[in-house]
Amino acid sequence: MEKLAILDCGGQYTKVIDRKVRELGVYSDIFPMGVGADKLIGYDAMILSGGPSSVWASGAPTYDPNIFSLGIPTLGICYGMQLINEHFGGIVRPEVKTEYGPTEIDIVAPCPLTDGLDKKQTVLMSHGDAVQKHADGFVTFAVTGDVVAGIYNAEKKIIGVQFHPEVDLSEHGVEMLENFLRKFCNLKETYALEDRIETSVKMIREKVGNNKVIVLVSGGVDSAVTAALLVRALPPENVYAIHIDHGMMRKNESDLICENLKKLGLVHMKRVNAENEFFNGAVDDGDGKIIGPLSKTVDPEKKRKIIGSMFIKVTAKAAEEIGIDFENTFLAQGTLRPDLIESGNPDVSGYANKIKTHHNDVDIIRKFRERGKIIETNWDWHKDEVRQVARMLGLDEEIASRQPFPGPGLGVRIICNDSTVAFTTEQREQLAAFLGSYAGGKYTGRIAPIRSVGVQGDNRSYKSLVILGGGLPANFEEAFDVARAIPNNLPFINRVAYRVDSTDPISVFSCSPMHICHETAEILREADAIVTGTVMNKKIAQCFAVLIPVSTVQDKPYSVVIRAVVTSDYMTARAAVPGVHFAPEALTSAAKQIKDKLGDKVDMVLYDITGKPPATIEWE
Numbered sequence: 001m002e003k004l005a006i007l008d009c010g011g012q013y014t015k016v017i018d019r020k021v022r023e024l025g026v027y028s029d030i031f032p033m034g035v036g037a038d039k040l041i042g043y044d045a046m047i048l049s050g051g052p053s054s055v056w057a058s059g060a061p062t063y064d065p066n067i068f069s070l071g072i073p074t075l076g077i078c079y080g081m082q083l084i085n086e087h088f089g090g091i092v093r094p095e096v097k098t099e100y101g102p103t104e105i106d107i108v109a110p111c112p113l114t115d116g117l118d119k120k121q122t123v124l125m126s127h128g129d130a131v132q133k134h135a136d137g138f139v140t141f142a143v144t145g146d147v148v149a150g151i152y153n154a155e156k157k158i159i160g161v162q163f164h165p166e167v168d169l170s171e172h173g174v175e176m177l178e179n180f181l182r183k184f185c186n187l188k189e190t191y192a193l194e195d196r197i198e199t200s201v202k203m204i205r206e207k208v209g210n211n212k213v214i215v216l217v218s219g220g221v222d223s224a225v226t227a228a229l230l231v232r233a234l235p236p237e238n239v240y241a242i243h244i245d246h247g248m249m250r251k252n253e254s255d256l257i258c259e260n261l262k263k264l265g266l267v268h269m270k271r272v273n274a275e276n277e278f279f280n281g282a283v284d285d286g287d288g289k290i291i292g293p294l295s296k297t298v299d300p301e302k303k304r305k306i307i308g309s310m311f312i313k314v315t316a317k318a319a320e321e322i323g324i325d326f327e328n329t330f331l332a333q334g335t336l337r338p339d340l341i342e343s344g345n346p347d348v349s350g351y352a353n354k355i356k357t358h359h360n361d362v363d364i365i366r367k368f369r370e371r372g373k374i375i376e377t378n379w380d381w382h383k384d385e386v387r388q389v390a391r392m393l394g395l396d397e398e399i400a401s402r403q404p405f406p407g408p409g410l411g412v413r414i415i416c417n418d419s420t421v422a423f424t425t426e427q428r429e430q431l432a433a434f435l436g437s438y439a440g441g442k443y444t445g446r447i448a449p450i451r452s453v454g455v456q457g458d459n460r461s462y463k464s465l466v467i468l469g470g471g472l473p474a475n476f477e478e479a480f481d482v483a484r485a486i487p488n489n490l491p492f493i494n495r496v497a498y499r500v501d502s503t504d505p506i507s508v509f510s511c512s513p514m515h516i517c518h519e520t521a522e523i524l525r526e527a528d529a530i531v532t533g534t535v536m537n538k539k540i541a542q543c544f545a546v547l548i549p550v551s552t553v554q555d556k557p558y559s560v561v562i563r564a565v566v567t568s569d570y571m572t573a574r575a576a577v578p579g580v581h582f583a584p585e586a587l588t589s590a591a592k593q594i595k596d597k598l599g600d601k602v603d604m605v606l607y608d609i610t611g612k613p614p615a616t617i618e619w620e
Ligand code: XMP
Pocket: 339, 342, 356, 357, 358, 359, 360, 404, 405, 406, 407, 408, 542, 570, 571, 612, 616, 617, 618, 619, 620
């Protein structure tokens, strides 16, 4: 069988490349970047992935230079292209203006990759470095302005692209990969995807045998699929489902979930109410270090670690109550491939940067995993695949198409704060100067004194937010360009939101202390129910509210942000566009309902207009 090697430089999308290649009928294997050229003999083509490093910096992943003597057709993506360029004598340097998000490129010379495609293409860029001079023997076949977007060397059979053809945000990315495989590498469709359900059922039976297994069910499609697969693979009486209400669930959610889960054929199902334990308890992080309580914690990563570890503590207690020996029972969870990639799991990629610790990949879970105690039925799948499997298993469409809700729940949507996060006068002036010179100065905005998590050039970022105001823009598409331009030009910003409840110019913000507690969870629950009920529809993949400790008046400490995104892979996303993905009136209506119901505590209502990258879907 023909096969392709993917060399992983630590990119967030390496596994997406693997999946896209396999979907196009070519077998692929992923190797670490440093793999010896001898291991690649027998492969018909090679793709070098993106990655968080800089080729010119010390500590960049090492590689065997002989891989370029194999003479096989090669595609370098982002970091992969920069490495190729540097290897063959070109120059790569940091860009003054970075590019994060969908970007238009111009095809300026023929290249098999873009054969048959229009001369203008929208692709996803996510990089801080760029090719300053292409290596001798290469031609630049694509550009964005004066930035090199693609290089090609016909004789050496090498193509390099600065953008990511593998993700949904590159509109004709699949056609480009197909061109690469068929026209450049001459590879035919010789590989068929394995039957996902059969493979998973076999794995469960082999691992679990006649033992008992506990499955944590959050109500989302991932854990529902895991539970359904367990019930199919094992005697149902050996499967114990536990739903934990950690006090950070959405409005009425736990009741609904327990009703829905009954239909999966589960014999044992237990609901645990553990708000007090999660908010006020302390927990071992897996290394003997006690962390918590959540109600006094501000740092997003610490919050995620406390919540993830607390899930295990509460589960162990629940197991004891049901009379199961937790230490000798398997624990199943609905972990997806992106959860492991974004958590920087070393088993998935040796070089990937940690974007955020997913609740199902905290240290204590990694320890359990090392002991072979964790069953992850979905570990190789992305969200769209898990939805397909749900439908194949006959789960209700309500579950199969349910919008994702992260394990830590509202906990990562309550942006906590001890004291005002400072930004410098210089940064404030830089923003003012930028907005003054952008689009005739028609946008006004300020830096808000909080930070949120983002992903930029395969790296985690934790940076400031800009709030724009002065009334809703007449043209939202245009406003989205500002949301791309600000982080691209101001390196201390990774997120931009628009004020939707008022046309006032943006005034000075104050920041109050805020933590996770029953009151903040309750306010967010109400705001979230309004936002979901008003804005969410089938064109939107995920829609929710975020509570931030920022306001413009003394007596109302909070503001609510509406977040709605369009995506299917969840590794990249666009903010939903009012007028395209939902009626613009939905924003003003949601803002009015929030102010009517929560106006004594909530000052502003904002709409997050940032894509992923540079932000992430969640704020923490
Ligand atoms: P981000 O914020 O990384 O989110 O762009 C991508 C998708 O993952 C969900 N998410 C999580 N899901 N446990 C989960 O089960 C987590 O810890 C977690 N963090 C983020 C997020 O809601 C989005 O759908």
